[in-house]
Amino acid sequence: MKVIIDGKDVELQEQKTILKVAEEIGIEIPTLCHHDGLSSYGSCRLCIVEITNNGNTEIDTACTRSVEDGMEIKTATERLTEERKLIAELLLAQAPESEKLKASLSKLGVQESRFEAREDSDCIVCGRCVRACKEEVGAGAITFVGRGYKTKVDTPFSINSDVCIGCTACAEVCPTGAITVEDEEAMRYIRYFNTELELAECAECGKYINPKRMIEKLKKEDFAYYPEENFELCEACRRNKEMNKFADKFLEAK
Numbered sequence: 666m667k668v669i670i671d672g673k674d675v676e677l678q679e680q681k682t683i684l685k686v687a688e689e690i691g692i693e694i695p696t697l698c699h700h701d702g703l704s705s706y707g708s709c710r711l712c713i714v715e716i717t718n719n720g721n722t723e724i725d726t727a728c729t730r731s732v733e734d735g736m737e738i739k740t741a742t743e744r745l746t747e748e749r750k751l752i753a754e755l756l757l758a759q760a761p762e763s764e765k766l767k768a769s770l771s772k773l774g775v776q777e778s779r780f781e782a783r784e785d786s787d788c789i790v791c792g793r794c795v796r797a798c799k800e801e802v803g804a805g806a807i808t809f810v811g812r813g814y815k816t817k818v819d820t821p822f823s824i825n826s827d828v829c830i831g832c833t834a835c836a837e838v839c840p841t842g843a844i845t846v847e848d849e850e851a852m853r854y855i856r857y858f859n860t861e862l863e864l865a866e867c868a869e870c871g872k873y874i875n876p877k878r879m880i881e882k883l884k885k886e887d888f889a890y891y892p893e894e895n896f897e898l899c900e901a902c903r904r905n906k907e908m909n910k911f912a913d914k915f916l917e918a919k
């Protein structure tokens with residue numbers, strides 16, 4: 666398969682998305698909803714590119730569109746730059762107070778939005794948190810609720826989730842910083858989702874570690890070479906235990 670991206674000839678053995686191919690040859694296409702470990706979604710639309718194939722030119726999202734033999738792709742034309750700025754302004758209006766989002770969009774030359782700002786929102790409905798929770802964690806604790814302009818991410822019925830394991834994957838992938846995780850004494854609070862979880866104590870030193878529900882889930886997974894009891898230890902005690910084991914083996918061998 667042969668394609669041309671920004672004037673560069675590229676030969677491919679397998680099908681990949683335009684975003685992936687561009688990344689591999691050092692062309693950076695802006696995106697907010699894409700995350701390498703998650704399925705493609707195409708919601709933020711910042712990664713739009715111009716594609717010419719069989720004499721037709723169209724605009725599509727690079728994260729969802731796969732390359733096809735003979736495609737000519739342009740990633741940074743004047744038209745794309747202008748459209749991306751417009752999209753960026755719309756995204757900013759959805760999460761006007763997010764400093765993290767502002768920092769990302771300033772790279773596109775956008776610092777303000779001419780559109781009406783959505784109140785009390787830090788969410789651009791990119792779906793990264795929903796996908797991470799479902800695809801990576803297998804919990805499916807959060808989903809999209811509402812319609813159109815009022816769409817947001819939440820737990821079903823907006824109540825304390827009984828399937829969330831408090832792993833923090835949602836907060837880690839969020840491009841706006843909307844989701845925060847706070848550990849206070851014996852509790853973990855994910856206030857964005859009205860969710861609170863009880864933390865377990867390290868079986869050795871008593872320090873609070875991960876939520877009990879998360880440990881229960883991890884114990885049920887098949888980690889062939891990982892001792893189950895390690896999930897009940899804090900990092901320092903886990904390391905100590907491994908060191909002691911190593912020292913015992915070393916002395917035995919002597």
Ligand code: SF4
Binds near residue numbers: 838
């Ligand atoms: S909370 Fe964050 S990760 Fe989830 S949809 Fe909104 S912006 Fe995206």
